[in-house]
Amino acid sequence: MRDVSRLAGVSTMTVSRVLTDPSLVAEETRQRVLQAVEQLRYVPDRVAGSLSSRRSGFVALILPTLMNSNFADTAQALSEGLHSAGYQLLIGYTLYRLDEEERVIQSVLTRRPEAIVLTGIEHSRKTTAMLFEAGVPVVEIWDLQDRPIDYVVGYSNFEVGRAAAHHLVGLGHRRVCAVGPCDSGEARDFRAEQRLAGFAAGLRETGTPDDLIFRHSHVPLSFTEGAEAMEMVAREAPDAEAIFAASDLHAVGVLMECQRRSIRVPEDLSIMGFGDFEIGRQSVPPLTTMRVDARAIGLRTAEVILGALGVQPPQESTSEETASKNSPARVHDLGFEVLTRGSTRPGNWKR
Incomplete structure (x- = not known):
């Protein structure tokens, strides 16, 4: 200077x-x-400036991976929502490991973020303690709970799985499978695990056996993991009528393995995924899925942060809807929807 x-x-x-x-x-x-x-x-030197102003101008965003397009959409929308107020994102990723999240949070806190956004609601005890002591707003996203650390913006993964089970059984399928990640190990996708748990609960509610829930794959879920999961289904449940995959990427892997095995989709097997990824929309047939609005999660999270920091969003609407979004509510449930496409069809008893 x-x-x-x-x-x-x-x-x-x-x-x-x-x-x-x-x-x-x-x-x-x-x-x-x-x-x-x-x-x-x-x-x-913004860090030196923040020592006197107590403002760093950064919001930390912690993602499990940088490769997931839905997380990328959320990050983009969050950045857009914060940009007009002069904030920038500082992004870290955890590889789906709680111990790595702990290390990332410890490092991020040295940068003096003005708010912290975390993917999911499962954290180590040390991470939770650091977040409580940080003295900045904490927003957990892509999941839901009644008692968040500060705020939560997302949907219920359990209810997603439950709704998927009701949808497939409602089509008339009786031998229904689900495939997803292992529920053990250092790297865990707790959100996908909750979708499988909700799916099993939904099957039981409809009187359908829940003995075909295959927790086989490793995270992050991928096309390869989906193909390997389909190999297991073909071996263990050759009479399966429908499959719910914990991710669209997983589901597309299932679909490609079906094509290699000359299993017709949806004539022989209905396939349903989660996430509404572009690859699922463009696959043949296009993938039936559970859709969550990734951009809406990012935009709402930005509103929550700015509200918590007492920053007035520019050109703020005075509508009742906007006023509700900017209220100090701790839980923001954005819901989900079923998108029916060509990879599912009614089961035999409805034909």
């Missing part, structure tokens, strides 16, 4: 004002300072 001030012929205080509140500086002086900044390629 001293170098900039010397080159521009102004005080360091003037340089500081240009960078933090340019409206306080005359246009000619401001342009001279900005020209010096550009010439010297000066980058302001």
Whole structure:
């Protein structure tokens, strides 16, 4: 900053004002300072500035993976929602491991984030303690619970699975499978596990056996894992009429393995996924799925953070809906929907 001030012929205080509140500086002086900044390629030290202002301008977002397009959509929408208020995202990822989440949170807190967004509601005791002690708003997303750390924005994964079971049984299927991740190991997808648990509960509610729930795959769920899961179903339950996969990526892997085995979809086997991924919309046949609005989760999370920080969103609507979104409610259930496409059809008894 001293170098900039010397080159521009102004005080360091003037340089500081240009960078933090340019409206306080005359246009000619401001342009001279900005020209010096550009010439010297000066980058302001925001961390040093935050020590006095107590503002870092960062919101931390912790994702299980950077490869999932739904999480990417949520991150993009969250960034858009925060950008107008001057906040940037600091993103870390956990590889679906609680111990890695613990390390990421510990590192992120040294950057002084003004809010923290976490994917899921399962955390280690140490992580939970750090979050309680952080003194900043914490938003858990992509899941739901009645008593979040601070706020939760998402939907019930258990209810997703339950609704999927009712949908497939409602089509007339009686030998119904589900495939998903193992419920043990260092890397765990707790949300997918909850979808399987809800699916089993939904089968029992309809009087359908729940003995064909295959917890076989490793996370993150993939096409390969789905194909391997289908191999297990073909071996263990060759009379299966329908399969629910815990992720669309998993389901597309199931579909491709069916094509390799000349199993007709949906004539011989109905397939249903979760997530409404683009690959599922473009597959042949297109995939029946459970849809969650990933962008809506990101936008609502931004609203919750800005409300918790007392930041007025620009051009704020005065509608009842917007007022409700910006209220201090702790639980935000955005729900889900069934999208019926070509990979499912009525079972034999309804034909």
